[in-house]
Amino acid sequence: MTDQNLARGVFLAAVSLAFGLGAYMHYPLGTFNRAGPGLFPLMVSSLLLVIALAMIVRSRFVAPIAMHFSVKNIGLLMVALCGFATLSKLLDMAVGITFMVFVAGFAATSYSFKRNCIISASLIAVAFGFQHLLGLNLPLF
Structure with a gap:
C-alpha cells in the first residue's frame, strides 16, 4: 500500500x-x-x-492513508487546462478562465453553479489586476 x-x-x-x-x-x-x-x-x-x-x-507519525486515483477527475482537469490554453489563445483569456473553472468543477465532490461563477469572476479580476497594475500583456477583452 x-x-x-x-x-x-x-x-x-x-x-x-x-x-x-x-x-x-x-x-x-x-x-x-x-x-x-x-x-x-x-x-x-x-x-x-x-x-x-x-x-x-x-x-512517519500519522496513520497511512491508502492512495487512490480517479481517472475521470484527472481527465477532467487535463481537459480544463488544455481548454483554458486553447480558448485563451483563440478567443479570450476570460473565456478560457470560465471554461477551466466550470469543467474543473465537475471533478469536485459537489457541483455548484454559483460557486463556479464566483471563482470565475474572482480569477478574471485577478487577471485584470495583473494586466493593469503589473502591466502584464494578457489577452483580456
Missing part, C-alpha cells in the same frame, strides 16, 4: 528540486542586494523543499 501523505511529500520535493536546480544551474543568482533572475525561483523552491521535508517527516 502506498501512503498518500508520503507520496505527496516526495512529489513536492521532486518538483521543488527540479525547479531549484534549474534556477541554480541556468540563471545567475546575484546577491540579495542585487538579485539575479535565478534567486527568486531558488528561494521559492527552497521553501517548498522545507514544506516537503516536513510532510515526509509527518507521514
Whole structure:
C-alpha cells in the first residue's frame, strides 16, 4: 500500500528540486542586494523543499492513508487546462478562465453553479489586476 501523505511529500520535493536546480544551474543568482533572475525561483523552491521535508517527516507519525486515483477527475482537469490554453489563445483569456473553472468543477465532490461563477469572476479580476497594475500583456477583452 502506498501512503498518500508520503507520496505527496516526495512529489513536492521532486518538483521543488527540479525547479531549484534549474534556477541554480541556468540563471545567475546575484546577491540579495542585487538579485539575479535565478534567486527568486531558488528561494521559492527552497521553501517548498522545507514544506516537503516536513510532510515526509509527518507521514512517519500519522496513520497511512491508502492512495487512490480517479481517472475521470484527472481527465477532467487535463481537459480544463488544455481548454483554458486553447480558448485563451483563440478567443479570450476570460473565456478560457470560465471554461477551466466550470469543467474543473465537475471533478469536485459537489457541483455548484454559483460557486463556479464566483471563482470565475474572482480569477478574471485577478487577471485584470495583473494586466493593469503589473502591466502584464494578457489577452483580456
